[in-house]
Amino acid sequence: MAVPDPVGRPSILRRLASMFYEALLLLGVLAVLLVLPHALLGAFGHGVLHPVIGWAHCFIVLLIYFLWFWSNGGQTLAMKTWRIRLVTRDGLAVRPAQAFVRFLMCWPSLVFLGAGILWALVDRDRLFLHDRLAGTQLVMT
DSSP: OOOOOTTOOOOHHHHHHHHHHHHHHHHHHHIIIIIHHHHHHHHHHSSOOOHHHHHHHHHHHHHHHHHHHHHTTSOOHHHHHTTEEEEETTSOOOOHHHHHHHHHHHHHHHHTTTHHHHGGGTSTTOOOHHHHHHTEEEEEO
16 A cells, blocks of 8 residues: 655645546547548648647647646546646646646656656655656645
C-alpha cells in the first residue's frame, strides 16, 4: 500500500489513472469538435483539409480545453473524478500564463517516451517535469 504524501499530493499511479481517464474523455471532445466538422467539410466541400490544418485544429481544441479548466477551478473533468487539483507551487489558483506553459511542456514530457512523467520518480517533490517547469503542482482535493 502506498504511503500518503504529507503535503497532500496524489500518488503517481493516481495521476496516471487520471491521465488515462482524461484521454478517454478527450476522445469524445475531439470527435465532436474535430472529426465532425472536418467530416462535414469533406462531405459538403468534396475535399480534404491539409493535415497541418487538422493538427493545428486539434492542438487549438486541446489548448482551449486545458487552459479553460486549469485556469477556472484548476480541474478538468477527469481531475474532478480523481479528486486532483492543479495549483501553483504556493497553493494558489493557476494563472492562464502558467496553464499555457504547462500545456506546452506536457507535449515533450509525453512525446519523449514519457520522460517528463518518469521524472516524477526522481524529483524530490514527485512533480512531473512539466509541473516543475511551469511552477505548478497537483494536490488532492
